[in-house]
Amino acid sequence: VVTEGDAYPSRTVLIAGGIGAFTPRKLPLKDVDRWYGRGLHDRILDPQVFSGKRVLLVGGGDSAFDWAVNLQGVAQRILMIHRRDGFRAHAATVKQVQELSAAGKMELRTFWELKEIHGADRIEGVTIVNNKTKQQERVLVDCVVPQLGFISALGAIAEWGLEIEKGEIKVSQTMATNIPGIFAAGDIITYPGKLKLIATGASEAAIAVNHAVHFINPAAKVEPGHSSNMAIFGQTED
Ligand SMILES: Cc1cc2nc3c(=O)[nH]c(=O)nc-3n(C[C@H](O)[C@H](O)[C@H](O)COP(=O)(O)OP(=O)(O)OC[C@H]3O[C@@H](n4cnc5c(N)ncnc54)[C@H](O)[C@@H]3O)c2cc1C
Structure with a gap:
């Protein structure tokens, strides 16, 4: 091998x-590869890279919710978007995020999707779109964190x-x-x-x-025998 x-x-x-082997599911954007190393992170190894940054979290599963909580006090601003209003996350964490959002400590928007990433050398903003009203909005962000699950191959x-x-x-x-x-x-x-x-x-x-x-x-037997017959505990043949 x-x-x-x-x-x-x-x-x-x-x-x-x-x-x-697992790899994170990528954002379905044409130029997505261009942004890796320039503000796009689909896995987080060190949360401190988001220190003082405006972060867009994309997704509605456990990972997205966990990071919405764990980046509190680290990121300057957290906007979390999900394409529907159903979540696949631990109910207690969903409640926690909804409370943080209600308290103005982050923003959670449902039925919003990421349409485009903007920037020159690094991510400077995104266009998000409401999939019900088709309303589009340009938002200033420094980092995009898609948490869309994993694909295995x-x-x-x-x-x-x-x-x-x-x-x-x-x-x-x-x-x-x-x-x-x-x-x-x-x-x-x-x-x-x-x-x-x-x-x-x-x-x-x-x-x-x-x-x-x-x-x-x-020539070797397929049946390996049992440890109880192997004289490793001082047994003797019957
Ligand atoms: C959420 C969840 C809960 C579960 N709960 C239970 C339970 O309660 N009871 C139960 O009996 N079963 C449970 N299972 C199923 C159980 O986990 C699996 O049946 C078991 O782990 C399979 O063992 P495995 O060694 O075949 O694979 P895995 O445990 O998945 O190990 C495969 C390993 O191979 C590595 N690998 C993959 N591709 C490559 C490559 N190309 N090169 C090198 N390494 C590679 C992977 O990284 C991984 O470490 C659960 C599964 C899940 C997902």
Whole structure:
């Protein structure tokens, strides 16, 4: 297996990538990439970068609400917009944000969407649009923080030639994929009756590992035996 960091010689691979690699969902604007590093942040590593800044938060989920609360006292001004009036966030945090908005400590607007970002070298403002009235408004902001959830993708694994069904890797009862030597387990796989649970994932990993050992050394038993029979606790043969 070759990664960005190194190469790992092996005769078998066990893929346990869950639902894949996550990346933040981007704003659906044509020139969006231009603004990264110039005031557009779709992930926040250090809230202090918003110190004294006018921030536009976009979204109506937990992350948007959490940042509306956590940037209080850091950002100079917070405007939060969401395209509808239903939220997918913890009720207590929604209430907290509504109270902050009522107290004038931030502004929460529903049915508003981001139409355009303006600026020369950095973000200087945005145009937002009310999706009901079509009213447009230009607002001065220094930063735009979209919190639109994440998209997951298989990444490079999708190009290995594996049999994939609806974004999941097909496996047999032995957790073998269609490529000899490549096994998979957990949320990333599919087979009839598959359940995405911790218990099933752990069990599939045990099945995959034991069949991988057998693949490397066909003389090895698939059934690994039990620790209680391994004389590691001083047991003797019956
Ligand atoms: C909100 C939520 C609640 C849940 N609650 C329960 C519960 O109560 N009980 C229960 O049994 N199950 C629960 N589940 C399901 C359970 O979390 C999963 O079934 C389990 O975590 C799957 O394990 P996994 O190892 O297959 O994947 P994951 O735990 O997702 O691990 C996959 C790992 O692979 C990494 N990865 C992905 N792609 C790559 C790549 N290309 N290169 C390197 N690394 C990569 C990921 O970053 C991640 O660390 C819940 C799931 C969610 C989302």
